[in-house]
Amino acid sequence: MRVEHNAYVEKVLSVVESIPPGRVMSYGDVAEYVGIGGPRQVGRVMSEYGGGVPWWRVIRTNGSPPACHEREALELLRAEGAALRPDGLRVDMRLARWDGSRAR
DNA sequence: CTCTTGACGCCGG
DNA sequence: TCCGGCGCCAAGA
Numbered sequence: 001m002r003v004e005h006n007a008y009v010e011k012v013l014s015v016v017e018s019i020p021p022g023r024v025m026s027y028g029d030v031a032e033y034v035g036i037g038g039p040r041q042v043g044r045v046m047s048e049y050g051g052g053v054p055w056w057r058v059i060r061t062n063g064s065p066p067a068c069h070e071r072e073a074l075e076l077l078r079a080e081g082a083a084l085r086p087d088g089l090r091v092d093m094r095l096a097r098w099d100g101s102r103a104r
Numbered sequence: 105c106t107c108t109t110g111a112c113g114c115c116g117g
Numbered sequence: 118t119c120c121g122g123c124g125c126c127a128a129g130a
Contacts, residue, residue, distance in 0.1 A: 038113085
């Protein structure tokens with residue numbers, strides 16, 4: 001565990017770690033699941049402490065991967081067999097979206 | 105204290 | 118589908 005004393009940070013990281021391979025959650029989804037703050041706070045936590053979790057499974061609601069890491073994220077997602085759109089640049093949220101508990 | 109910035113989201117044109 | 122605008126909350130200067 002990454003010694004962060006902030007409960008919020010730990011919760012966010014915990015949720016991200018719970019995302020199974022080939023599945024994704026949007027920043028807003030994570031924020032809602034945690035119940036505190038908003039998408040921007042989640043993004044901040046990810047940029048700061050996301051190094052120890054599958055950060056590439058947290059994307060935007062429109063299916064675009066995180067900024068400055070798009071290539072990396074897409075490669076990892078594709079390797080996991082995530083449902084990518086025909087263009088291969090975005091994730092098909094309709095199929096890959098994970099709510100955090102129940103399947104599809 | 106105010107202002108700007110950011111791994112964001114939603115609505116309208 | 119692309120673009121602009123507004124809202125959102127927290128951190129840093």
